[in-house]
Amino acid sequence: MAPERDLSSARNGRSWSLVDLGAAAAVVLAAVGVIWSPKLSGAVAQATGALTPVTVLVDVRGVPVANPSALIQAAKREGKVAIVIRNQPHGSVDVKQVLPLQRLLTAVQPNGTVVTAVDPNQATLGSLDARFVLQGQGRKSGGGVVFGNQNLKVGAPVEIEGLQYRVGGTVSGLQTGGQ
Incomplete structure (x- = not known):
C-alpha cells in the first residue's frame, strides 16, 4: 500500500x-x-x-521622370498611394491633390538687386517637382502627428508608391482635423 x-x-x-x-x-x-x-x-x-483626419504635404523634388505631367495625372487618377515612413509601410492614403512646383533661378545683379525666373531646364530635362497632398487617419501627440504608428514631423523622409512609380519625398507640412 x-x-x-x-x-x-x-x-x-x-x-x-x-x-x-x-x-x-x-x-x-x-x-x-x-x-x-x-x-x-x-x-x-x-x-x-x-483618430482624426490628417493632411500630410509631401514635396518631391528633382526626380528624373520622362514625362512629369503624365505622372502627376496618373497619381490624380489613381486617387490613392501607398506610403512608407522610415522604411515601414503604412498602407494606402488618399491623394487629395498633386501640385506641380516650379523651380526658380535666383541671380544677383551688378547693382545689388535680386532677380528670380522660372528654370527653363525643368521642362527639357524631365524632372518631377511636385507637392502631394495626402489624407489619412492619425492622432496628434506631443512630438508631432502619429501617422501609421510612426511619429511624423516636417522634414521626415517618406516614399510614395503608385501603380507605375515609387518616389522619395520630404514631409513639408502637417495638419490635423482640428487645425
Whole structure:
C-alpha cells in the first residue's frame, strides 16, 4: 500500500518543469503581441475617436521622370498611394491633390538687386517637382502627428508608391482635423 500512496501524492503536488514554464511564457508573449499589435491599437483608437483626419504635404523634388505631367495625372487618377515612413509601410492614403512646383533661378545683379525666373531646364530635362497632398487617419501627440504608428514631423523622409512609380519625398507640412 505504501507505493500506491506515494504515487497519488506525486500527482497532487506536481511541480512546474522548465518546459511548462517556457510554454507559459510563450502564451503570455503571444497575448501581449495580440493586445499591442499596431492594427488592433489602430482599431481601438478609431473606435474611441482618438483618430482624426490628417493632411500630410509631401514635396518631391528633382526626380528624373520622362514625362512629369503624365505622372502627376496618373497619381490624380489613381486617387490613392501607398506610403512608407522610415522604411515601414503604412498602407494606402488618399491623394487629395498633386501640385506641380516650379523651380526658380535666383541671380544677383551688378547693382545689388535680386532677380528670380522660372528654370527653363525643368521642362527639357524631365524632372518631377511636385507637392502631394495626402489624407489619412492619425492622432496628434506631443512630438508631432502619429501617422501609421510612426511619429511624423516636417522634414521626415517618406516614399510614395503608385501603380507605375515609387518616389522619395520630404514631409513639408502637417495638419490635423482640428487645425
